Amino acid sequence: MKNLALFALMAIYIVMSFSSCTDNWSMGSKTGTVTDFTRKGFISKTWEGSLFLTTNGITHTSDKDRWEFSIDKDQETTAAMQHCVRTLQMAQDSGWIVKVSYHRTCFTNWFNLRGSSEYLVTDVQVIN
Numbered sequence: 269m270k271n272l273a274l275f276a277l278m279a280i281y282i283v284m285s286f287s288s289c290t291d292n293w294s295m296g297s298k299t300g301t302v303t304d305f306t307r308k309g310f311i312s313k314t315w316e317g318s319l320f321l322t323t324n325g326i327t328h329t330s331d332k333d334r335w336e337f338s339i340d341k342d343q344e345t346t347a348a349m350q351h352c353v354r355t356l357q358m359a360q361d362s363g364w365i366v367k368v369s370y371h372r373t374c375f376t377n378w379f380n381l382r383g384s385s386e387y388l389v390t391d392v393q394v395i396n
Contacts, residue, residue, distance in 0.1 A: 293386075294372040298335050299395060301327050302360040314383045315339035315353055322365055337370060338383020348391070355392040365395040 298321060305317035321333045343349045359366045369391040373382075382388065 295370070295390075296372075297367050297369040298337075299365060299367045300333075300335065301363060301365055302356055303334070305356045305360045308384070312341065314341050315344065315356075316384055317356060317360075319366075319368060327365070335387070336385045337368060337387040337389050338385040340388040341382045343388075349389075352389055352392045355394065356389075359392070359394065367393045367395055369393075 298319060300319035300321040303318050303320050305315070307313050308316050316336070316338050319335045319337065320327050320329050321335055322328070339349055339353060344353070355366065356368075358364070368389055370387045370389050373386050373388060
């Protein structure tokens with residue numbers, strides 16, 4: 269009985285670990301200034317960042333206006349995601365305002381294997 273319970277837990281872990289992130293809970297975009305963009309993690313390295321949101325051309329700098337996002341680890345080797353990483357790095361260095369398109373996952377990013385945020389970047393455009 270104990271072995272059956274252990275097997276069931278391992279099976280659930282494997283299914284959750286490899287579950288697809290294609291089921292979007294929501295999609296959208298946010299505009300702001302990149303304040304933090306780093307590669308983090310001990311075992312599973314992911315790109316993580318934060319944005320101070322911009323409204324009507326005014327950048328807000330309070331913690332409630334800070335939005336955290338991740339680059340989807342499963343997509344980071346594609347040309348589109350490499351472009352997003354380079355654009356976000358340049359935006360952070362130059363202080364550019366960027367529009368970040370994302371999809372939000374729900375119950376598909378188990379154990380934060382794809383990123384520590386549930387907001388996964390799909391595209392980045394420089395506004396100015």
